[in-house]
Each structure stands twice: as structure tokens, then as C-alpha cells.
Amino acid sequence: MQLTNRSKQVSNKEMTLAEKMYLPAVISGLAITIGHFFRKKPTIQYPEVKKYLGPIYRGHHILKRDEQGRERCTACGLCAVACPAEAISMVAAEREKGEETLYREEKYAAVYEINMLRCIFCGLCEEACPKQAVYLRHDRMVPVFQERDEVIYGKDRLVEKMDDRYIRANNSEVNTTPTEPSLTRAAT
Amino acid sequence: MDLTTLLVKGLIILIIFVITLTIAAYSTYGERKVAAFLQDRIGPNRAGPWGLLQPLADGGKMFFKEDFIPAQASKWLFILGPCLAMLTALMSSAVIPFGDTIRFGNYAIPVQAIEINIGVLYIFGVVSLGVYGVMVGGWASNNKFSLLGAIRAASQNISYEIALGLSLIAILMMTGSLSLRAIIDEQATFFEWNIFTQPLGFVIFLTCAFAECNRTPFDLPECETELIGGYHTEYSSMKLGFYLFAEYINMFVSSAFISALYFGGFHYPFMSEISGALENSMGAIAGHNVATAIGIVMFFAKIFFFIFFFMWVRWTLPRFRYDQLMNLGWKTFIPLAILNVVITGAGLLYDFKYATWIIAITMIGMVVVSNARAPKREVVRPGVV
Ligand code: SF4
Numbered sequence A: 001m002q003l004t005n006r007s008k009q010v011s012n013k014e015m016t017l018a019e020k021m022y023l024p025a026v027i028s029g030l031a032i033t034i035g036h037f038f039r040k041k042p043t044i045q046y047p048e049v050k051k052y053l054g055p056i057y058r059g060h061h062i063l064k065r066d067e068q069g070r071e072r073c074t075a076c077g078l079c080a081v082a083c084p085a086e087a088i089s090m091v092a093a094e095r096e097k098g099e100e101t102l103y104r105e106e107k108y109a110a111v112y113e114i115n116m117l118r119c120i121f122c123g124l125c126e127e128a129c130p131k132q133a134v135y136l137r138h139d140r141m142v143p144v145f146q147e148r149d150e151v152i153y154g155k156d157r158l159v160e161k162m163d164d165r166y167i168r169a170n171n172s173e174v175n176t177t178p179t180e181p182s183l184t185r186a187a188t
Numbered sequence B: 001m002d003l004t005t006l007l008v009k010g011l012i013i014l015i016i017f018v019i020t021l022t023i024a025a026y027s028t029y030g031e032r033k034v035a036a037f038l039q040d041r042i043g044p045n046r047a048g049p050w051g052l053l054q055p056l057a058d059g060g061k062m063f064f065k066e067d068f069i070p071a072q073a074s075k076w077l078f079i080l081g082p083c084l085a086m087l088t089a090l091m092s093s094a095v096i097p098f099g100d101t102i103r104f105g106n107y108a109i110p111v112q113a114i115e116i117n118i119g120v121l122y123i124f125g126v127v128s129l130g131v132y133g134v135m136v137g138g139w140a141s142n143n144k145f146s147l148l149g150a151i152r153a154a155s156q157n158i159s160y161e162i163a164l165g166l167s168l169i170a171i172l173m174m175t176g177s178l179s180l181r182a183i184i185d186e187q188a189t190f191f192e193w194n195i196f197t198q199p200l201g202f203v204i205f206l207t208c209a210f211a212e213c214n215r216t217p218f219d220l221p222e223c224e225t226e227l228i229g230g231y232h233t234e235y236s237s238m239k240l241g242f243y244l245f246a247e248y249i250n251m252f253v254s255s256a257f258i259s260a261l262y263f264g265g266f267h268y269p270f271m272s273e274i275s276g277a278l279e280n281s282m283g284a285i286a287g288h289n290v291a292t293a294i295g296i297v298m299f300f301a302k303i304f305f306f307i308f309f310f311m312w313v314r315w316t317l318p319r320f321r322y323d324q325l326m327n328l329g330w331k332t333f334i335p336l337a338i339l340n341v342v343i344t345g346a347g348l349l350y351d352f353k354y355a356t357w358i359i360a361i362t363m364i365g366m367v368v369v370s371n372a373r374a375p376k377r378e379v380v381r382p383g384v385v
């Protein structure tokens, strides 16, 4: 079977004198490697330089607020059920009078935690959410952690800040298959 | 020899010692950088600016590793091995003349640790002693792979030392002296550099130097695919560090030796004009010292080029098979080196220095002819069955 055009027939033919002397082959080899020496290196110096990973990259989770700054999550638990790694846990609470500016629904998540060591960034939570509350943002990664107690992300690190809102890149630019519902829904 | 000369001598010895160690340490860094660049990578760049502190970090790591001696090993020989390797490697840089003389007052002190009139022999002796480090270490480990590696190292070094010595004899015949300084002074003008008078000798010498240093493509004693780690399989911690370090020192010394023997040492084109001009403008003593300094810099430039060349070859060529290695040494290099000596001698009879070009030209001619007569390789078109 032919896989590439670069395969070479191996022959057991007697070597010519030039080949027996090795030197011409050695010199051409040296020329090839020195060419690579001066080539521009493709390495990206990761922690200092970050690459744009595309509009559908699944990075840091974010719990969205709506336009009036109310949290969208209603603590239905569907994300936790969908999560294959069982990384999500939450405690639901009922919205009190006077808290309508904080929470959009009558029930909200008082505690919402994601264990980033367990999470595999599959994005199933995002797809499961009926309230379009949890997203995996494409522009930020979960930072590297050294301590175990840094690993569980609570609401303080997950809920969207109103002065630092996350807008998913325009979906029309994204070539997706229609079977990915998370990308066909607008996120604001 | 009065006190001042002695002091300056001591200082020069100390400086050469420190420089050898520093260069060896930074060769490890250089090797990793060169390897990375040849493979389109960047290489170590985290320890200090551009990773310049990497050798220190490596050394620190080596010291903190467990120093393990196998239970069945012969303990003292096991320790002696790396020490011998290190010792002989460090000793050999003593006779290399790094520059002309430094003048102050009435003194003229050569920039060289010791000037002995059998410098070449001395280096040969010390380099052959270097095999003992490998041999003793490999044997003392009480491990079959180590022993195999050590035997390979010994037989390889012995075989290639012959060709190495024979290719040198042609130079010794032309100079008529065993002193390295005399050999360098012989090459004062550019076209009398031995690379131009002894092209074949240079190729043989260079290849043998690779084999003597156990560098790729001749690094069979530490061939990982066949022998795990070769003669230093059982070594850990700073003992292993000593072996690796000795290899880099050997590389430095061979580079210095090659530049001294074939590339005019501290000479460079238009040297006499430049030093004359300097002496005119800055006074005899200061001018002479500055000219010496330029010579030293040139010498180190040549050394660094050859260290780079060693690395360049390492990351280009695959390892030879052992029978190929032996065939190359015994059946190719030794006859060629003898032929080289004979032709050089014949040339010297008629006072013609460039006689060995005859061999080179004949070989090129033979290659061209055999290439022309060889049956054309039939081109196998991919996809067409
Ligand atoms: S991305 Fe996947 S693994 Fe991570 S929390 Fe969401 S569903 Fe669980």
C-alpha cells in the first residue's frame, strides 16, 4: 500500500567508491543540519507567550450573568449530571425577597464548585445547561496550580465579573457541525 | 627562573586550568543549545538569561544525586575510574601553546603552561592513558554491559591511535620537531598552514580525533541501544559527571590540538603586518602584548569552531556499526596514512610541500570515474507498480 510519496526503495547494490568514502554523504548531511541551525524556530515560549487557540477552544469555566448582572444559574444540577468526570458540585438555595437583582431564577446555586483536577474540559456541562449559565471560555486557560487547595474553584473564581465580561466570538466565523449545540447558541 | 617568572608561570597554569574547566562546563550548555538549534528547537533558556546558568544547575543536580556503588563492584577501582578519566583529560591541556609570548620588562613568557620539546608525544601519552579511566571504570562496575563498553573503548582507541599517529608523522617530518610551539611557528604564513599542505592528513586526523574522544559517529563505548549506557552504566552522581566532563575536556583539548596542528594555532592571516603596526604605534612591549592577545583570541575562535564542529557532526551522523568502525580504522585509515607519510617524504626530498595533494586529487579523480561508470540507479516511481 502506498501511503506517502516519500518512500524509497532499499537496494543492496554494491556501493560506488564515492559512497564508500562516506565523505560526500557526510558533507551533504552537514549542509542539511546547518541549514536547520539558522532556521526560525517554531517554539512558542509558553508561559510568557500564549497562542490564540481558536474560537472553539475549551478553557476556563465561567458562570455567566445576564445583561442586568443577575446570575443565570438555577442550580438545576444538569451540568453535574452531565459531567463525565464528576467535577461539579453545588448547593442550591432559594432566592429571598430583595435578591432579584442578584439571581435571575427563584432558585440559585449558593455554592458552585468545580474541581479542576478532575475536570477534563470536555465541555459537556456547557452543552447540558438549560439556562446558558456555564461556559468554557475560549480565551483563557486554567492557570497552573501547585497546591491542592488551589484546585477547587468556587463561585468567587467562576462567576463572571461585570467589568470583565466574556463574549464568545462570532459564531458565524466558526466552522462547526450543527450537532454542536453549544456553538449555535448566542452567549450574552 | 626567578620569582617573577615563576609567579607569572603559576598564574598562567592556573588560568589555563580554570579556562579548561569553564570551557568544558559551557560545552555541555553549548552542546544542548547546538543540538536544539540543529533540531529546530530553542534549548535550555530557563536558568538565567538565555539559560546561561544551566551548567551550574546541572552540576548542582549531579552533586545532590545518590552516589551509588554496586555491592559487587570493586570499590576502589570504581572510584579510581572517573578520577583517572578526569585527571588525564585535565593534564593534556598543559602543553598547548595558547599564544605567543607576553613581554614585561626584560622577560618574555610564553603563554603556555609548560613548554616541553616533546609536546606532541606528551599529549599522545596522556591521551592513551585516558583509556585507563574508561577501562578501569568499566571493569570495576562488574557488569557485562560496562565491561563490553570498556573493551570497545579500549580496542577503538588503540586502533585509531595508530592512524592518528601516522597522520601526525607527516607533520612532524615537515617540521622536524616534536614541540607544539615549533609546529605552530612553522605555519606562520597563511598558505603554509598544515591544512593546505596536508589535506588528507587533516581528514584522517579529524576522524581519528572523533574516535579518540568517543564522540558520535564513533561513540560505540556508550552506545545506548546496544549497551544500555556503556562503560558508565553503573555510575551515578558526580562520578558520572566526571566521565561526562572528561569527555568535554577531551573535546576541548582535541579542538585545540587540531587548530594548533593544522590551522596555525595562534597565527592568522596578515599577522606580522598587524603586529608590526601595533608595535610601531604602541611601543615595542605594549604592542607585542596586544598582538599576543589578538593571537590568543584567534586561537580560541578556532578552538570554538572545532568544538562546534564536534557537536555539529554529533547531531548529523548516525553511529557506525562496530565492524564498520574497525574496517574504517584498519583497512582505510592506516594504509592511507602510510601512503600520506610516503608521499610527504618524497615531496620533502624535492622540497615541495604540497605533495599530498596528489593523493587527494587522485582520489577525487577515482571517485568521478567510478561514479561515471557505475550503473545508474533505476528510479523507482512511487505509485507506479
Ligand atoms: S468540562 Fe466536562 S469535565 Fe469539566 S466540569 Fe464540564 S462536564 Fe465536567
Ligand code: SF4
Pocket (backbone or CB within 6 Å): A072, A073, A074, A075, A076, A077, A078, A079, A080, A090, A109, A128, A129, A130, A131, A132, A133, A134
Ligand atoms: S450551570 Fe446550568 S446546568 Fe449547571 S446547575 Fe446551573 S443552570 Fe443547571
